[in-house]
Amino acid sequence: MRIIRINKNRNFIIHVFLLFIVFCLLTNSGVLNLTAKISNPENDFYSINQFKDYTIESVGNFDDNGIPNDVFIDGDYAFVAFYGLGLRIIDISNPLDPTVVSVFKENIRAIECIYIANDIAYILDRLSGLVIVDVSNPLVPVSLGQFDYGVDIPTDVAIYGNYALVTDTGDGGMLRVINIEDPAEPYEVQFFEDVNPINLFVVDDYVYVANYSGGLAIFEMRNVFQPVPIGSYDTDQCLSVYVSDEIAYVTDDNDGLILINLTDHENPTYIAEYSTSSDPLDVAVSNNMTYIATTNGGLEIINVSIPTSPALEGTFDDGGYITKLAITNDHVFLCDEEDGIEIIDVSTPDTPTEVAEFIDGGYYDLDNVHSYYTYDVDADDNYAYIADGMDGLEIIDLTDPTTPVEISQYSADFTATDVFISGNYAYLCTIEDGLLIVDISVPASPSLVSQTNDSIHLAEKVIVNGDYAFVFSVDTSVTDSNITIFDISSPSTPLTLEVIDTDYTENIDFAINGNYLYIVKVVQLEIYDISDPSNPTQETTLNLSTFQDEANSFYISGTYAYIGASDGLHIYDLSNPLNPVHTGNVEHLAYDANDVFVFDDFAYILRQDDTYDWGLTAIYISDPTDPTIASEDNYMIEDMDSEDIFVTSDYIFVAYGEAGVEIVELVPESTGKFGINNPQIFIVISFNAIFILLLIGKRKSRKK
Known part of the structure; x- marks a missing residue:
């Protein structure tokens, strides 16, 4: 009888152990998923091969490149809509010394226009639609509500009683009527299509609309559910309108200022006009x-x-x-x-x-050159280094990455396009002065060490490899390009060693791995031996068209090359430096991958889709033969160029053109698969489980 009881206990133990093994297999295979907050992506107890296990979250941003799109004066404060910077509230009680008292960015980064009424700001943003903010205390603006109506490009906003009148460019130009009686729950009550509105002005029960293609349009608003178009005055290309004392002051692209008599709203009549020197975009009367x-x-x-x-x-x-x-x-x-x-x-x-x-x-100049524009960013754990167009080199303190602070700047009469940090030096590409070498040993006080303006112009990218700097530049006619190799063993006296002619194309990038320089041009990969930097020799040229479409960006990490192409990310094994082997790819993640950066087990891609929206994608590359998307995010600002990306152990830095530098992080907070990835831990847990179950079984058998 005793032996029979032991066999029963053993059968129990075997059954439990088999169930444990099945559980582990199911969780690892993905059949059984448990929701868990993954606190450590390297944790052996979690699998991170699931599609989109990660999210990309904003940490902070640094931006001094915004465009002032609109300004509204209310009492002693100016409310400025800075495209890319959010809402700036400025104390103008002393106009000679304007002072920013607060900044509001919640839900607004692509702000177009603003209107203030009864201590409430009504903001139109390209990404968020109508954003409503309490500004009764200008020092502490508070978000009240938002109405996202799928706006295209908002053009103006005005207030009529409990309604916001909003215009945008969608569907031939829309005039929308939005109920704002409860600012927390705004909703649309009416809209007009094909109005093509640029500007609004409200007086009593009338709304005057500057219609770009139809001149001045007048609406009666007594019934907001059914506004009535009652009159109009045709101009060529109406841009703005201001009404005072029964006269409409209308600006027109062709005719300048036009004065219109509004005594009879149904039949407005011409008074006079004045021809301005150039396009009149806005008008006010006082x-x-x-x-x-x-x-x-x-x-x-x-x-x-x-x-x-x-x-x-x-x-x-x-x-x-x-x-x-x-x-x-x-x-x-x-x-x-x-x-x-x-x-x-x-x-x-x-x-x-x-x-x-x-x-x-x-940031614009009249020759359409981006003067104040973030082209590139490099970073370490303490500082970010920004190549910011005509602002030169900006050094940002990252002590609190949620609110990065500029501590210094090195600028002169040049446009900075790229920066590479090596030791105590920043190697800065410029359009006018070639390569600048800046001492950053004291980040708060950068100083110029040397420059190479006699040898290169229109410098666009620099890589430092040991005692050598490799600089890609384009000639002034934009018909040829080169990579110039400098000996920088003495930073104060850089020496030109050699120039490699790269035959200019728009799609060109380069990277260095050991003694080899790799240049990717469209679908060609050129490989140079640079073991003697003074005498680089081209070893081979490979055609990559069998594997990928046109290349846009290039990065080498370890023995693998990563190419961002118009059809996705492609990975090549460089174990044999002269014979790269295509190992894997992720297709159709980008229309135009502007940059690629690899850190640890992830490749980060700045991409543009076929609707020209920009975003950041993280690719899990621990297995180069089977890269998978770890996270895909579209929170980036539309209609702004992503230029460059840099990754540290903590954060991802995105040089975002007009929008400055965005600081984000990859957060493993989504659903993960609970499983055991490490076989050693699996064995230890298994034996521990068996031992515990045997003890339980033995004690039970003794009691019986």
């Missing part, structure tokens, strides 16, 4: 003066005391590109795409004078 923001002519002040005879009173032009304006007392606030916010004293309209400038943005 004390018989009309203030017009022109693209190339600055601020033009027109005397309209006699409406039938408008005459030029004064001008202010410092060569900028003005898009919007606002007036308070004797000061005009200009949104200048180059210079940020300019404050102009117009107490004497015939001689307007600039009294202050708020430069927290602006």
Whole structure:
């Protein structure tokens, strides 16, 4: 009888052990999934091969490249819509010394326009639609609500009672009526298609719409559920409208300023016009003066005391590109795409004078060159180093990555396009001065060590390998390109060793692995032996078209090369440096992979899809023959170029053109598969389980 009981216990133990093995096999195979917060991607108890196990989350951003798209004055404060920077609230009680009192970014990064009514800001954002913010305390703005209506490009917003009137470019141009009685729950009550609205102005029960293709349109709003179009006045290309004392001041792309009589709303009539020096984008009226923001002519002040005879009173032009304006007392606030916010004293309209400038943005110049534009970023655990166009080299303190702070800048008359950090030096590519070598041993006080402007121009990329710098540059005619090799063993006196002609194409990138230089051009891979940097020799040229489409970016890590192409990410084994072998790829993740960076078990891709939206994708590459998408995220700003990516042990840094540098992290917080990946741990747990079960069985048998 005793023996029979032992056999029963043994059968019990065997059954439990078999169930344990089946459990482990099921969880590892993915048949059985358990939801768990993965605290460590290297943890042996978790499998991370599941599709999209990770999320990409924003940590912070540094951006001084925003465009002032709109400005609204309310009391002692100017509310500035900085595209890429969010909402800046500026104390203007002393116009000679404007001071930022708060910054609001929640749900707004691509802000277009703003309107303030009853201590509430109504903001139109390309990504978020209508964002409503309590600004009763300008020092602490608070989000109230949001209405995302799938906006294309918002153009203007105005308030009529409990309704926000919103215009955008969707479906031939939309005029929308949104109920804002409860700011936390706004909703749309009506819309008009094919209006093509650019600008709005509300007076009493009438809405005046600047229709780009149809001139001035007038709507009666007594019944907001059914606004009635009651009148119009045709102009060629209407850009903006301001109404005062039954006169509409309309700006037109071709005719300049047009004055229209509104005594009879159903039949508005022509009064007079004034031809501006360039495109008049915005207009405002105060004390018989009309203030017009022109693209190339600055601020033009027109005397309209006699409406039938408008005459030029004064001008202010410092060569900028003005898009919007606002007036308070004797000061005009200009949104200048180059210079940020300019404050102009117009107490004497015939001689307007600039009294202050708020430069927290602006990046365009009139030759369509991105002057203030983040091209590249390098980083370590403490600092980020930014190649920021005409702002030069900016050094950012990362002590608190949620609010990175600029601690220093090195700039002169050059445009920085790329940066590489090696030791105590920053190697900076510039358009005008070739390669600059900057001492950053004291990050708060960078200083120039040397430059190579006599040998290269239009430098676009630099890689430092030991005592040598490899610089890719394009000639001034943009018909040829080279990689110049410099001896930088003495940073104060860099020596040119050799120049490799790379035959310029738009799709070209390079990387270095050991004694070999790899240059990828469209679908060709050129391999050079650089064991003697003064005498590089081309070893072979490979055609990659069998494996991939056109290459856009290139990175080498260990014995593998990673190419971001128009059809995805491709991985090549470089164990034989002269005979790369295609090992795996992830297809159709990018229309245009601007950059690729590899860190640990992940390849990070800056990609653009076929709708020209930008995003960041993380690829799990622990098995180069079977790369899989670990996380895909589309939170990046649309219509802005992603230029470069750099990854440290903690964060991912994205150089994002007009939007500065975005700091994000890869977070393993999604559903993971509970399983045991390490066979040694599997064996230990198994034997421990058997031992415990045997003890339990033995004790039970003794009791019986």
